[in-house]
Amino acid sequence: MQQKNPLEDQMTKGYLPATFLPAAIIIIILVSLTVIFPDQAGTTFSNLNGFITKSFGWFYTLSVVIFLSVCLIIAFSKFGQTRLGADNEKPRYNFMSWVAMLFSAGMGIGLLFFSVGEPILHYITPPIALESHDQLAKQAVNLTFLHWGLHGWAIYTIIGLCLAYFGFRHGLPLTIRSALYPLIGDRIYGPIGHIVDVTAVLGTLFGVATSLGFGASQINSGLNFLFDVPVSNTVQIFLIIGISGLATISVVAGLDAGIKRLSEINLILALGLLVFVVALGPTVLIFSGFTENIGNYLSAIIDRGMRVGVYSDEDGWINSWTIFYWGWWISWSPFVGMFIARISRGRTIREFIFGVLFVPTLLVFFWMTTFGNTALDMVGNGFEELALQVKDNMPIALFVFLDQLPFSMITSILALVLIVTFFVTSSDSGSLVIDIITSGGRIENPVWQRIFWAVTQGVVAAVLLLAGGLGALQAATVAMALPFTVVILFSIGGLLRGLSMEGRIAQGAETAPDIVGGGVNMPWRLRLNAILAHPSKEAVIEFIDTVARPALVDVMDEIKSHDVCCKSYVVEGKADLWITHEGEPSFRFAVIPTSHQAPVFAIEAATDNDNMLENPDTYYRAEVSLSSGGQEYDIFGYNKEQIIHEVLNQYNRHMHYLNISREYHNPLEQE
Structure with a gap:
């Protein structure tokens, strides 16, 4: 891309x-x-x-x-x-x-x-x-x-x-x-x-x-x-x-x-x-x-x-x-x-x-x-x-x-x-x-x-x-x-070649083993609170600025320290990490504020009251977006370490896809 x-x-x-x-x-x-x-x-x-x-x-x-x-x-x-x-x-x-x-x-x-x-x-x-x-x-x-x-x-x-x-x-x-x-x-x-x-x-x-x-x-x-x-x-x-x-x-x-x-x-x-x-x-x-x-x-x-x-x-x-x-x-x-x-x-x-x-x-x-x-x-x-x-x-x-x-x-x-x-x-x-x-x-x-x-x-x-x-x-x-x-x-x-390569991406995501971490290791009460929370746009943006972006910067710095054959950078003003492999599809992990309609069963105590008073029908989520687009899952409430593990989960799937692609001897030019 x-x-x-x-x-x-x-x-x-x-x-x-x-x-x-x-x-x-x-x-x-x-x-x-x-x-x-x-x-x-x-x-x-x-x-x-x-x-x-x-x-x-x-x-x-x-x-x-x-x-x-x-x-x-x-x-x-x-x-x-x-x-x-x-x-x-x-x-x-x-x-x-x-x-x-x-x-x-x-x-x-x-x-x-x-x-x-x-x-x-x-x-x-x-x-x-x-x-x-x-x-x-x-x-x-x-x-x-x-x-x-x-x-x-x-x-x-x-x-x-x-x-x-x-x-x-x-x-x-x-x-x-x-x-x-x-x-x-x-x-x-x-x-x-x-x-x-x-x-x-x-x-x-x-x-x-x-x-x-x-x-x-x-x-x-x-x-x-x-x-x-x-x-x-x-x-x-x-x-x-x-x-x-x-x-x-x-x-x-x-x-x-x-x-x-x-x-x-x-x-x-x-x-x-x-x-x-x-x-x-x-x-x-x-x-x-x-x-x-x-x-x-x-x-x-x-x-x-x-x-x-x-x-x-x-x-x-x-x-x-x-x-x-x-x-x-x-x-x-x-x-x-x-x-x-x-x-x-x-x-x-x-x-x-x-x-x-x-x-x-x-x-x-x-x-x-x-x-x-x-x-x-x-x-x-x-x-x-x-x-x-x-x-x-x-x-x-x-x-x-x-x-x-x-x-x-x-x-x-x-x-x-x-x-x-x-x-x-x-x-x-x-x-x-x-x-x-x-x-x-x-x-x-x-x-x-x-x-x-x-x-x-x-x-x-x-x-x-x-x-x-x-x-x-x-x-x-x-x-x-x-x-x-x-x-x-x-x-x-x-x-046809592009569709074939996308099929291999999906295959890599399905067959790659997850790295233990991310939201799985979040204490259950904290995780439930994150699921039930309905924060405002400002709260989600603050989370992205103070937690998500620093986590992606740490991943980028670690990759650069290993001197691997790829380039990584975080897009300015966003929590958007790109890892570019020479001659192969790039990996992207972004966290994007996305608006949603609030469910009628929202728990008032777990809701951002200011936001609900301003617009009771709308709340925001910090959703993950990859190279193929939005993934429709929310990481609001994750701490820095958990976000890093989530990035590694997705990057592991991407690397698995690249390995499958190499086996087919049909590499796609760098996206």
Whole structure:
């Protein structure tokens, strides 16, 4: 565990030059070349997209399957109960706020853009020609589920898990590089780590820019459908500028004041639109279709999830759709992964994986069923105009669809507002995450950096639209996702190794014999009094200052006198002892004042009366915290000698773990 982020020493005015400058320079060069040579840029993007999808489509497909498999294996393993943070930490956000932010950041514009258009396009231009309407509709929805289901969310889950585990569990910087720590140790703070984070920044920026392009084109189509506003690049660029300005205001407001509130508004508006379509559309068909669609998806998930077109002529279709989707999900993963990591601190790994993997997937599936099956039912019942409109101009699909339902003007305006809010949420969340990456994992950074990245995203989206429209955006996304796929695979290796080492720590704690001492040897009346005492915060702090810290200082001095191959020190202002072993995990023993609610059976005579009068519901404990977090046991009332024995008990367990680890010949770099 790191007590201090080593990247802070490399900071300049709040940013990390080794990641900020290369990322900014590469983006400026690409944007400048695209502006100067727009025709050549469009051709280059198209050729690059064709080369990558044809040559590396198998790599994307296999990697995504690995991501999903690893998520499920970890969730059902013994590591699922590990908490993303200290052992006694609780989640910061309630479940509904958490899901709202997951949904808004992870899906947003894509759901509104593709929910009607994609099933219809798969229906009229299927990868496998079928005869009946029912067969075509079933295949269309099944393919849509594949692209928006567990595979995509597994990408977000694995990156978010790596970031949250190493950032909150081991105190490493909240950046992608930290996942490689078990593999390369302190070299993550050098050129290798900088390259990894620059790759993450580029992937994130182009992934979000693609979504902004989709959003701008859909808003433009909606304005054209409703108010005859012309569809043109000029209008879409003005839309990007205006909404990027709103995103800048939101990102300056921060996570709680801006992004969280917008996410909750998004969820309310989206649920309102969803309920409207369910209630006034073919309700029975929607619920029946949802049930059967999930069954069809689960029965075909392995076959379709691994298909790359070797034994059929589907390869062109797969490259245009499935491989693009995997690239798009992967390019978004640094942004969404870090975002969901930030909002998931305090949750267990199992809760995190199941929550991120299954809850949004089920919501997306019901959304796609509601809009997709209703649209297909319209086409099957003779409204062929919808299919023709989608084929000619996919962004207009949602508005043509809503026009067939009652109150179409109201719902279409609601859809436009929802697209705008999703647009803003995607942009401000992406800007916030890129700002964190280019600041070495630091959360609080200068406002100008967030503004810079929010504006840059809008500029990239606008320039790529001019260069080649949505095709150029898609090509850039797939290209930027390729190197980051390799990074994710190495990150998984680091995660598995880190979890393995933590398992050995637990094994060492369970099997190490205790040294007689500590609270065991405390006279029983004194020990009972300590158990029943409910002291004030001031009393606990005084105990830490006068008893606990001197005990830890004595241990430190004794270790230094033996001249062993380790360093020990007590953190100033705290009772916090660190014993650092070269090339192996550090040992920590801290005593921390922690507030608790007083039990109703508290014995008044054994209670700090002043504290109870001031706040009768709260008392404090002097709790032990180790490298893995709080241990939730109290040593208030121990004398100096007993605290020293308690430290030796825990240090003995730590040394036992190190011995087990050495037997495996798999040492973790110094934490």
